[in-house]
Amino acid sequence: MNPSGHVVCSCKPKKFGKANFAILMTFDINYQYSEALHWISIVGCALSVLGLSVTAVYQIMTRKSRGSSPTLLVVNICMSMTVFYLLFIFGINNPVQHLNVTKLSGQNIVPETDHHKYPDEGPCTAFTALLQYFLLATFTWNTLYGINVFLLFKNKVSGTPPWFSKVSLAIGWVLPAVIVGISLGSTYSVKDPLGYRQEEFCWLASLDHKQKFNMGKPMFWGFLLPLMLMMLSNTGILLYFSHNICRTNPNLNSSRTTPLKKKILSSFSLALMLGLSWVTGYILIITHEKNLKLILSVVFCLLNTTQVC
DSSP states (O other): OOTTSOOOOOOOOOOOOOOOGGGGGOOOTTOOOOHHHHHHHHHHHHHHHHHHHHHHHHHHHTGGGTOHHHHHHHHHHHHHHHHHHHHHHHHSBOSOOOOOOOOOOSSOOOOSOSSOOOOOOSSHHHHHHHHHHHHHHHHHHHHHHHHHHHHHHHTTTTOSOTTHHHHHHHHHHHHHHHHHHHHHHHHOOSSOGGGTBOSSBSSBOOBOTTSOBOTTSHHIIIIIHHHHHHHHHHHHHHHHHHHHHHOOOTTOOOSOOOOHHHHHHHHHHHHHHTTGGGHHHHHHHHOOOHHHHHHHHHHHHHHHHSOOO
């Protein structure tokens, strides 16, 4: 009760931590923030932006040596990843933080809900949508790159179909937009933006009012589910690629053989190009042991903030 005789409710301010890359795959409401992970994420993203920019320029300058289709795919992967990393560095933390709620009312009005709702303000929702879009676009282009590799092995004579580049452009940029549009249209409202995004960070909502993971939230069906489907497809492509480069043809009498080390490195490079390092994120989701969760967070940040094409 305040000095004027009114009964008021106040919230204890919560000190928001600095985001790291692992929060993209973490649902723990009591998440332990790490200053070291924050700087690993920021430095890793910054280095990746530099590396991706150089890679994109190199791919464009040397495009005649490999054909237009591979160049198109790699350059678009670099573009989407670069924009995503920049958005993460500058936009993952919500600049608008509601720390106190204290309202006086002389009327006895029953509220619509026992959960306080803030109307949307600031750029956080826009950053969330852009982060979702460009991260999904990155994995879509990764998958298209994998399909291109599969077609090259499948059609060793004719190669990739001539229509593949145009179809890739349509799928690579339109499919993520459709998913983001459905996510926003079905969960977002100006009066209650937390149906779509989180309060603390500009990222997709995943928890309900009881702080439990909710499969109806956009984090699951707007990101984790499509990402899982693409990663399953990419895993199959990687296995197909590894099988083809490791097997030997007894009908060939060539004395030149590819060293096993080179074959392993080729498979590892393709795995990174297909975004399969994000498997650690799914392991992070199902892990509850505190120390193991921290170790996986470090591994996830190192693997996925230091990627270059």
